[in-house]
Amino acid sequence: MMSQDEIKRRILARRPELRARGVSHVALFGSQARGDARPDSDVDLMIDVDDPKFSIIDLAGVELDLSEHLGLPVQISMRRSLSERMEQATRDERIEVF
Numbered sequence: 001m002m003s004q005d006e007i008k009r010r011i012l013a014r015r016p017e018l019r020a021r022g023v024s025h026v027a028l029f030g031s032q033a034r035g036d037a038r039p040d041s042d043v044d045l046m047i048d049v050d051d052p053k054f055s056i057i058d059l060a061g062v063e064l065d066l067s068e069h070l071g072l073p074v075q076i077s078m079r080r081s082l083s084e085r086m087e088q089a090t091r092d093e094r095i096e097v098f
Contacts, residue, residue: 001039002072004095007032011043011045011097018097021062022051025079026097037065042073049078 010027011018015078028043029082031037045066059076067074079087 008097022049022054024048024050027094029094033093033095042075045076047081
């Protein structure tokens with residue numbers, strides 16, 4: 001199983017590509033951030049984007065790129081589309097990547 005530090009390192013290695021796609025911020029949350037991930041757990045990421053035209057197709061591309069780079073399933077949530085309840089629920093467990 002991959003450590004939080006390794007997940008962060010691998011995401012940071014993709015920072016230039018992510019920035020070029022409009023991603024301005026990435027945070028890890030969920031079981032990987034809490035430290036209770038199982039071998040079959042995915043990687044939950046929250047992102048912010050600068051481009052108001054960032055689409056579901058763009059999101060799928062980023063998700064696929066990171067999943068391939070990490071060798072783990074990745075699920076991305078855009079902060080701007082989270083409910084206030086979900087935003088608050090994840091606030092304490094989030095680990096900033098960049």
